[in-house]
Amino acid sequence: MDKKTRDIFITSFLAILFGLICSGIMILFLGKNPISTFALLFSSMFRDGYTIGEIFVKATPLIFTSLAFAFTFKANLFNIGAQGQFYIGSLVAASISLLIPHAIAIPIAIIMAFILSGIWGGLIGFCKARFKANEFLISMMSTYVALNLMNYLLRTVLLESKGEYPQTDSLSKNTWLFKIVPHTRLHVGFILAIVVAILIWLLLYRTTLGFRIRAVGQNQEAARMSGVNPELIFVFAFFISGGLAGLAGVTEVNGVQHMLLQGFNPSIGSIGIGIAILANANPIGIIFASILFGALQVGGTIMGQISGVPSSIIDLMEGFVMVFVIISYFIRNKWEINREKKLLTEGVK
Template sequence: MKKDLLLINLVVPILAILAALVLGAILLLFINVNPLEAYSVLLFGNLTSLYGISEILVKAVPIIMTGLAFTFAYRTGLFNIGAEGQMYVGAIAAVVVGLKLGHLSPFLAIPLSLLAALIAGGIWGGIPGLLKAVFGSSEIIITIMLNYVAVYLLSYLVDKPLREKSGFYPQTDMIGENAFLPVLIPNTRLHLGFLIALLFVVLVYIILWRTKLGFELRAVGLNLHAAEYAGIDVRTKMFLALALSGALAGVAGFTEVGGIHHRLLDNFSKGVGFDGIAVALLGQATPFGVVLASLLFGLLQVGANSMQRSVGVPANIVYIIQGLIILFLLGGTILARRYQKKKAKGVA
C-alpha cells in the first residue's frame, strides 16, 4: 500500500513533468529550435545568478498562496476555482489600507494591510461557502463567476474612485512607503512576502493535519455522509473551508501589492489564481508539495523570458508545457489508481 501511494504521490508527478518536457521538445523541433539549447536556458539560465534565483522566488510567492487556497478547499472535498478573484479583492483591501494608513509605522501598516487582505479574501470565499452550505449551490460555478465580478470591480476602482491623482493611467497612487514589504536581498525584488508565504505553508499544514478542525475538514472531504453520521457539522465546515481558502488567496494580493507593484493596477495578475490550481494538483494537495510545484512554475515562467531573449522561442510555450504537465499528471494519476485497485482485487 505504501509503495502504491509513493507511485501516485511521487513518481507520477515526476513522470508527468518529464513527459511534458519531451512533448515540448518535439514542438520546439517543429519550429526549428534546438530543444537542448532552449531547455538549458529555460531550466538553468536563471540559476547562475542571485538575481535570477530571487526572481524565481518572487514569481513563486503568489502561486504558493493561491495553491494553498485551492489545497485547503480541496482537502474538504470542495473546488475553489475563485482564487484569482479572491486575490484581487485581497489586493484591493491591502491598497486601501496602504493608501490610508501607509504613513504609520511599518509594524502597524504591514500587519493591517495583511489583515485587510485576509478579511476581504475570506469574505469573497465565504460567499460561495455560504451558498454551498445553505442551498447546496455549486461552489465551482459561483467561484468562477465571482472571478469576473472581482476583475471588473478592480477595473472600475482604478478607473474611477481610486484612480491616481494625476489621472494619467488607470491605477492608484503609490501606497505609503511604510506599507511596502521589506526587500530581503539588496538589489533584488525578493521581499518579505516570501517568508510570509512559507509561514502560511506551515500554518496550513498544522491546521489540516495537527488540529481537530483539520481532521474534521479532511473527514468531510473524504466521506461527506460518514462525517455527518459521526456528528460533524458538515455545512459549517464547508463554509469555513471556503472562507479560509479565500483568505489564503487574499494574501497573494497583499504580497503582490506590498512587495512588487506598491499600487493597484488594472489586470495586475496574469492567471496566478489558475496557476495555484495547477501547482496544488502537481503538489498532490499538500502544503509542502505546493511549495515545490510553485518553485517549478516560477522557474518556468522566469526562464520563459530568458529563453525568448536568448533563443528566440515564444515565451508562451511555457504555458503549453504547464498545461501538458497537468494533463499528464491527471492521466497518470487515473492509471495509477486503476492499477492500485486491480492489485487490491488480486490480493483479495
C-alpha cells in the same frame, strides 16, 4: 529511503522529462533547436542571483492561490474563484497602504486582506450551505464581479493623481514588504507563504477541526451523523480559502508591484488550481510545486526575450508536465499495488 519515496522521485523526474520532450517536439515545429532552447532556458534561470530570487518571487503568490484551492478541495468543494479573491485582497492591501503610509500598514493589510477576501469567499460557502447553490459556478462567476469592482475603483476613488492610467499612485516605501536577500526582489512575503503552508498543513492534519473538514469531504453523511454540521464547514472552508487567496494580493501589491494595476497577474488563480492538483492538494507539496512553476515562468520570460522562441511555449511546457505528473500519480499507485501482491504471493508460498 523507502520504496514509496523512491517512486515519487523517479516518477516526478520522468514526468518532467517527458513534459520537456513533448514540448521539445513543439519547439521543433517552430523551426528552432529544442536542445539549445532548453539549455538556454535552464542557464537563464540560474544566470545570476537576481534571477534566482525572481523564481521565489513568482512562487510566492502561487503558493497562496494553490493553498486556497487545496483547502476547499479537502472538503470536497471546488473554489475556482481564487483569482477574484486575490483581487479583493489586492484592493484591500492597496487601499490600506495608501491610507496609512507607515510600516504599521503591513500587518493591518495582511489581517484585513485575509478577513475581507475570506468573507468574499465565505459568501460562496454560504450560498452553497443556505441555497444549495453550485459552488463551482458561483466561485467562478464571483471572479468577474471582483474584477469589475476593482476596475471601477481604479477609475474612481483609487485612480492615480495624474489621472492617466487606471492604476493607483505608488505606495509609500514604508509599506513595502522588506527584502530578505539584497540585490533581488525577494521579499518577506515568501517566508510568510511557507509559514502559512505549514500552518494549513497542521490545521488539516493535526487538529480536530481539520479532521472534521476532511471527514465532510470524504463522507458528508457520516460526518453529519457524528455531530458535524457540514453547512458550517462549507462556510468555514471557503472563508479560509478566500483569505489565503487574498494574502497573495498583499504579497503582490506590497511586495512586488508597489501599486495596484488594472487586471494584473490574470492567471495566478488558474495556475494555482493546477499546482494544487499536481501536489495532490498537500500543503507541503504545494511549496515545491509552486517553486517549480515559478522557475518555469522566470526561465520562459527570459528565453522569450533573447531566443526568439515565444515565451508562451512555457505555458505549453507547464501543461505537458502537469499531464505527466497526473499520470505518474496513477503509475505510482499501480506499482504500490503490485508490490503488495508480490509480497502476498511470496507469503503464501
